[in-house]
Ligand SMILES: Cc1cc2nc3c(=O)[nH]c(=O)nc-3n(C[C@H](O)[C@H](O)[C@H](O)COP(=O)(O)OP(=O)(O)OC[C@H]3O[C@@H](n4cnc5c(N)ncnc54)[C@H](O)[C@@H]3O)c2cc1C
């Protein structure tokens with residue numbers, strides 16, 4: 001690997017001061033950064049480690065409204081094993097099971113997972129469906145941004161070079177049912193060929209609210225708003241599910257990659273949209 | 287504070303140690319070059335196979351994707367530290383008794399993952415064992431014996 005310097009500031013503010021014009025690039029768990037440095041696609045002169053910043057950024061808590069607040073430096077494995085996460089967002093707990101392997105989850109952080117901007121990751125569609133938001137810290141203070149607005153292109157995010165994700169907020173919604181389906185084409189815990197997340201609320205037999213998001217098939221994780229529109233106000237019977245699946249065909253520009261051709265992925269989206277909706281409806285608040 | 291080299295100190299298999307490292311070096315390299323420990327070895331180099339598994343502060347990590355600099359101040363356990371003198375650990379005994387390897391290249395990683403699994407969950411089901419070890423690859427295909435070894439190790443640890 002190339003030579004670089006490593007700074008290990010003790011606070012988030014200090015870390016921010018070392019980014020941007022000062023030339024530093026953040027590193028958290030380092031799993032993605034190390035892969036990119038090993039292959040030479042990323043050759044920073046100076047890394048700014050977030051591992052020694054205040055411990056509040058690696059904590060999981062519920063705020064006074066019952067919303068889940070996850071510090072950006074929280075390792076994925078701790079999120080997987082958190083009772084608070086399982087209570088507020090069981091779909092996140094379930095998604096962890098097949099996200100990479102135990103060793104990576106022990107080290108990889110939620111902030112690094114999101115800021116990486118790789119469309120092939122599992123949690124972006126899940127958090128978009130749950131309408132989660134980010135607290136982003138910069139030299140001029142903090143701003144809040146929906147997770148949905150973070151992704152701009154392949155490995156490209158809406159974060160400025162001197163901005164850091166500080167926290168992720170998952171709103172409490174006890175009536176919501178959600179599901180995440182991951183389809184892999186190599187091994188069970190591989191990066192997905194398609195990831196699709198659905199979160200909805202029901203009123204009797206009718207869908208009241210719905211958010212549907214996909215990852216791994218498009219250049220950024222994104223919502224399928226046409227599917228959401230077709231669902232809302234309608235019963236969730238087989239006929240409706242069939243048409244919603246068919247409606248996905250035109251909505252998003254689907255890309256081929258090593259895990260499947262565009263044509264194959266379009267077919268996956270068609271089939272898995274209906275499956276994910278069915279699982280969300282039938283699961284007990286999964 | 288910065289620079290391309292630095293000295294790190296940590297506890298390695300129960301001993302306090304120091305090493306002069308390049309900031310760009312990963313933990314597998316430093317364990318091999320500075321300490322002559324070759325139990326953790328780089329195979330895929332991408333986090334997929336588990337041949338480079340070590341325990342950092344009691345947690346299994348992929349040492350080929352860990353900067354050695356991050357090990358400063360931590361406690362690291364490798365396969366070389368598992369036996370107590372000539373007495374093998376229950377996990378090591380179980381792998382030998384069930385014949386859970388052929389070439390042995392993947393074995394240190396599987397044994398350390400087994401230890402961590404049993405620390406977390408002393409009586410895992412076969413399904414839990416397979417899921418937990420899904421990030422470790424054995425090119426010789428000793429998987430069936432490895433699952434038996436984990437079960438046996440669980441029994442030995444309770445005895
Ligand atoms: C073997 C392997 C298998 C994997 N399989 C899967 C899988 O099946 N599914 C899946 O979803 N993912 C998978 N991954 C990807 C993994 O989820 C990511 O590598 C990980 O989540 C990144 O987190 P990190 O803390 O290590 O990030 P880092 O590598 O530290 O950082 C990643 C990026 O985010 C930036 N960054 C880090 N923290 C912040 C912050 N707080 N604010 C702003 N920017 C920040 C860094 O500068 C860098 O650009 C796999 C990874 C490996 C190595």
Ligand code: FES
Pocket residue numbers: 327328329330331332333334335336337338339348349350351
């Ligand atoms: S060599 Fe590190 S995981 Fe394969």
Ligand code: FES
Pocket residue numbers: 386387388389390391392393423424425426427428
């Ligand atoms: S025993 Fe040869 S790779 Fe596992």
